[in-house]
Amino acid sequence: MSRPLTLMAVHAHPDDEATSTGGVLAKYAAEGVTTVLVTCTDGALGDAGTVKPGEEGHSTAEVVAARAAELAESCAILGVTHAHQLGYHDSGMMGWPQNDADGAFWTTPPEEPVARLAELIERHRPDVVVTYDENGFYGHPDHIQAHRVTVAALDRAGSGARLYYSTIRRSDFARFGELVREAGEEFPEPEEGQEMPDMGVADDEVAVEVDVTAFAGAKRDALAAHASQVENIFFLKLSPETFTAAMGHEAFVQARPPRAPGGPVADDLFHGLR
Secondary structure, three states: OOOOOEEEEEEOOOOHHHHHHHHHHHHHHHOOOEEEEEEEEOOOOOOEOOEOOOOOOOOHHHHHHHHHHHHHHHHHHHOOOEEEEEEEEOOOOOOOHHHHOOOEHHHOOOHHHHHHHHHHHHHHOOOEEEEOOOOHHHHOHHHHHHHHHHHHHHHHHOOOOEEEEEEOEOOHHHHHHHHHHHOOOOOOOOOOOOOOOOOOEOHHHOOEEEEOHHHHHHHHHHHHOOHHHHHHOHHHHOOHHHHHHHHOEEEEEEEEOOOOOOOOOEOOOOOOOO
16 A cells, blocks of 8 residues: 655745645645644744734733744644644844844754754655745745745755645735625725835646635644634635635645646646656
8 A cells, every 4th residue: 555645835934734735735735645744933923912023011022922822723623634843043034133033943054954854854755745935925035935945955864755846826906805894894905105025936836736615624723723823814704605715725836856847736736647
């Protein structure tokens, strides 16, 4: 009997696993796929409820402990088979002084995290690996570092795993905004003089779009498990129906083996491997 297929998702912080890959983690786990989550940082610079980093009452040690417990709950909801935390210090948003703090993931020499992730790749032998693109989806330093580490670790491990980057079609932003406004919520827009974050891809760059509407409830519950960050999780303001309509499909760019833009869009990360 052949071993089950294995999906590995490499994310930067606790809660990232639910936002962009909560649907595929839950869907494939339900299908008997072995799911492996690697979380690179401790999330120390997230909120402590309503208290922001740097404000009085924000304890990074307490935030780390809370977010580890929340991550465990999220993994249980999504049916994650194996969860690993590398434990590097959260680097904060791009340009924050914490980017350069001792132990920050962004400035950690890559040799150690690459070696650690390569060992996990060798142990779990994933058929498919999902992480962020070169821009970290929206320019977050820890996401960019997670991308770099994942690509280098796959090379170091000599893995032939198929590699995807989670993404969103740029054309979907308008549809998403319409859904949110129809639901009576205010769609976040950049302040005057600011540009939209550089995120998403042209429609023809999407290689796979997975319908996860049947698992949207689990995805929403996994996001809600990160209770300390709820103020920052805009999607939880949406009704379950609007959440499903907006978040019930997850899109991916195929990086390895490379796929030229414009080809047919598959509906399964494991297409051709089953």
